[in-house]
Amino acid sequence: MRELTYTAAAREALAEQMAIDPTIFVVGEGIGPRGGNFMTTAGLYDLYGPMRLRDTPIAERGFIGLCTGAAMTGSRPVVDFMFLDFILDGMGELINQVAKIQYMSDGRLKMPIVLRGSIGVGGSAATHHSGNYYSIFAHIPGFKVVLPSTPYDAKGLFKTALRGNDPVMFLEHKLLLNTKGPVPEEDYEIPFGQARIARAGGKGCRATVVALASMVRKTLEACDQLAKDGIDIEVIDPRTVAPLDTDTILESLHKTGRLLIVDETFAPCGIGAEIAAQAVDRALDDLDAPVKRLNGAFAPTPYSPPLEAAMIPNATTIEAAIRDLLAE
Amino acid sequence: MTQTTDKLSKDQLLSLYRTMAVIRRTEEQLARAHQAGLIHGACHTYVGEEAVATGVCANLRTDDAVFSTHRGHGHALAKGVSPAALMAELFGRATGVSRGRGGSMHLFAPEVGMMGTSGIVGPCILQAAGAGYSFKLLNTDRVGVAFFGDGASNNGAFHEGLNMASIWKLPVLFICENNLYATEISINQSAGNPNVAERAVAYNIPGVQVDGNDVLKVYEAAREATLRARSGAGPTLIECRTYRTRAHAEGMRDAGYRSAEEVDAWKARDPLKLLAAQLPAADVAAIEAEVKAQVDAAYDFARNSPYPDPATATTHVFAD
Ligand SMILES: Cc1ncc(C[n+]2csc(CCOP(=O)(O)OP(=O)(O)O)c2C)c(N)n1
Ligand SMILES: [Mg+2]
Numbered sequence: 001m002r003e004l005t006y007t008a009a010a011r012e013a014l015a016e017q018m019a020i021d022p023t024i025f026v027v028g029e030g031i032g033p034r035g036g037n038f039m040t041t042a043g044l045y046d047l048y049g050p051m052r053l054r055d056t057p058i059a060e061r062g063f064i065g066l067c068t069g070a071a072m073t074g075s076r077p078v079v080d081f082m083f084l085d086f087i088l089d090g091m092g093e094l095i096n097q098v099a100k101i102q103y104m105s106d107g108r109l110k111m112p113i114v115l116r117g118s119i120g121v122g123g124s125a126a127t128h129h130s131g132n133y134y135s136i137f138a139h140i141p142g143f144k145v146v147l148p149s150t151p152y153d154a155k156g157l158f159k160t161a162l163r164g165n166d167p168v169m170f171l172e173h174k175l176l177l178n179t180k181g182p183v184p185e186e187d188y189e190i191p192f193g194q195a196r197i198a199r200a201g202g203k204g205c206r207a208t209v210v211a212l213a214s215m216v217r218k219t220l221e222a223c224d225q226l227a228k229d230g231i232d233i234e235v236i237d238p239r240t241v242a243p244l245d246t247d248t249i250l251e252s253l254h255k256t257g258r259l260l261i262v263d264e265t266f267a268p269c270g271i272g273a274e275i276a277a278q279a280v281d282r283a284l285d286d287l288d289a290p291v292k293r294l295n296g297a298f299a300p301t302p303y304s305p306p307l308e309a310a311m312i313p314n315a316t317t318i319e320a321a322i323r324d325l326l327a328e
Numbered sequence: 329m330t331q332t333t334d335k336l337s338k339d340q341l342l343s344l345y346r347t348m349a350v351i352r353r354t355e356e357q358l359a360r361a362h363q364a365g366l367i368h369g370a371c372h373t374y375v376g377e378e379a380v381a382t383g384v385c386a387n388l389r390t391d392d393a394v395f396s397t398h399r400g401h402g403h404a405l406a407k408g409v410s411p412a413a414l415m416a417e418l419f420g421r422a423t424g425v426s427r428g429r430g431g432s433m434h435l436f437a438p439e440v441g442m443m444g445t446s447g448i449v450g451p452c453i454l455q456a457a458g459a460g461y462s463f464k465l466l467n468t469d470r471v472g473v474a475f476f477g478d479g480a481s482n483n484g485a486f487h488e489g490l491n492m493a494s495i496w497k498l499p500v501l502f503i504c505e506n507n508l509y510a511t512e513i514s515i516n517q518s519a520g521n522p523n524v525a526e527r528a529v530a531y532n533i534p535g536v537q538v539d540g541n542d543v544l545k546v547y548e549a550a551r552e553a554t555l556r557a558r559s560g561a562g563p564t565l566i567e568c569r570t571y572r573t574r575a576h577a578e579g580m581r582d583a584g585y586r587s588a589e590e591v592d593a594w595k596a597r598d599p600l601k602l603l604a605a606q607l608p609a610a611d612v613a614a615i616e617a618e619v620k621a622q623v624d625a626a627y628d629f630a631r632n633s634p635y636p637d638p639a640t641a642t643t644h645v646f647a648d
Contacts, residue, residue: 025465051465057495062488065451069472072443073393075465077458081591096448097455105436105444107644165647259476283642 028080066092099142132265156190193243201234256290289328374402379599383546400445408440415630452487460498479510499557540568
């Protein structure tokens with residue numbers, strides 16, 4: 001199969017859907033002729049012009065609010081925010097308006113808005129360009145929160161986002177943007193709330209590891225290392241954290257008896273805490289050991305490479321965490 | 329400004345009066361209901377400001393989109409929500425305009441282009457700009473309208489919304505209801521320039537200040553702005569100078585921040601009285617009687633409506 005980068009795969013989904021659906025427009029800073037800071041819209045301006053590829057002033061709250069009104073009146077805005085950190089100025093619009101209007105209107109208004117852009121620690125981006133924050137949105141009723149980890153998933157999940165009627169946070173980890181993988185040319189959707197088994201464990205599989213976003217690749221690396229010692233691990237990528245496919249995680253846990261969640265962002269009140277709570281609540285009898293979490297450090301993200309590297313899990317620390325879990 | 333009274337037929341004038349009377353009598357009934365304990369939460373009335381919503385909405389079609397604020401009863405009624413559905417909402421009933429989910433500050437009636445009011449000051453300005461964006465993208469001649477207070481004009485949403493509407497020539501009316509106070513804070517204390525309309529210069533769009541208690545002045549300014557928006561020429565900022573003659577919200581004290589003389593002076597310029605003076609007394613009396621019957625019936629309807637089924641408390645969080 002043909003290989004594409006993660007960004008190209010998502011862009012293909014956008015381009016294909018824009019060709020079918022004239023109500024889609026994209027807003028953002030430099031997403032017009034420039035083609036996007038991360039090439040998210042390269043080539044599209046020439047096809048669709050300024051009304052559908054709209055370069056905005058640096059007014060994140062403003063254009064989120066504008067897109068809210070647009071979504072309520074028949075169009076489908078895609079907010080290309082570059083870095084998730086930038087839309088924190090629009091939190092009121094997001095949480096008080098975008099997430100609530102369908103409910104408050106008793107379902108008579110729809111909110112088909114996609115908010116997409118990069119997240120994650122890496123590349124010495126420092127603390128205002130490294131935010132993850134997905135657990136904040138997963139906490140709020142009204143958002144779907146998508147964390148694709150492969151080019152294949154990026155295309156299929158983006159299609160689903162663009163065809164649904166709910167607000168979607170489509171969050172692309174910056175270290176994944178240029179990674180390559182097989183992407184079919186044909187049209188396909190990947191439903192939200194359906195985890196992917198990123199590495200299937202065999203009969204003797206002894207632990208389940210749930211990994212998010214860029215942690216999926218790092219966890220797979222760690223598992224390759226463990227395999228050399230004959231240790232078999234099942235790895236699950238939830239792909240969307242809202243809705244969260246707990247069933248797939250718990251089915252795996254039923255088989256393995258041990259559970260580790262690897263998430264590069266903060267532990268308190270995070271997705272790992274939610275998964276652990278559900279495991280204890282629904283599958284206590286399956287647990288042969290305490291549920292473990294491996295998270296990034298609970299601090300803002302520093303710039304200097306050794307400091308930055310110290311903040312987040314890597315293949316070595318993941319491998320160690322799995323070995324610790326097996327020793328429990 | 330051109331003489332409007334000449335342009336409007338007698339029927340049109342009576343219709344403006346009827347809308348203002350519906351708002352006034354509904355608000356008075358809501359105030360009594362609040363005292364009687366029928367309203368479970370907040371209640372911000374529009375008494376004294378009826379000419380603004382009435383004059384603006386008389387220029388709108390059902391498919392034009394209005395976005396409003398915490399003081400939104402008048403906007404909803406002028407856009408076509410019935411007094412019955414409004415009252416039922418404040419009484420928390422299933423027949424309410426938002427099916428009991430919103431109360432005074434969250435009124436949704438997309439069927440008549442009432443796209444929502446908000447308990448947060450500011451967002452309606454941005455959302456109206458967004459409706460304008462949709463209507464332009466979809467090649468229609470519909471317009472978006474934001475109603476907001478003087479207080480909201482000092483919020484960042486005002487700057488970001490007017491700027492974007494200007495650069496993209498969006499079909500939007502920005503209606504600032506300058507009632508001189510944000511809760512108890514005077515506009516002179518909160519704005520470097522209390523003449524809100526003058527700020528339009530900063531966005532290179534037309535800005536007009538009108539007597540917001542004169543429904544004909546409001547109508548005329550909104551007519552020009554609506555025609556301008558529909559023709560593709562872009563947004564207009566209209567500052568309507570007006571006054572709320574009741575407290576900020578029902579049940580709140582209303583003293584210490586403004587003088588009785590000031591309140592009385594504005595009451596003397598009551599928007600209903602100003603228009604009634606130009607109309608035959610018998611016609612006004614007939615409308616008042618009709619409206620009273622309508623509001624009485626609405627009150628009975630609302631009071632006798634069922635509460636929503638608790639089993640529906642979590643429906644419609646998502647569409648899919
Ligand atoms: C963002 C936000 N801050 C504060 C409030 C509390 N609040 C409700 S109404 C109001 C005053 C608004 O004044 P103005 O915009 O002039 O409208 P008016 O009440 O005079 O119609 C305030 C501060 C709020 N609802 N939203
Ligand atoms: Mg005010």
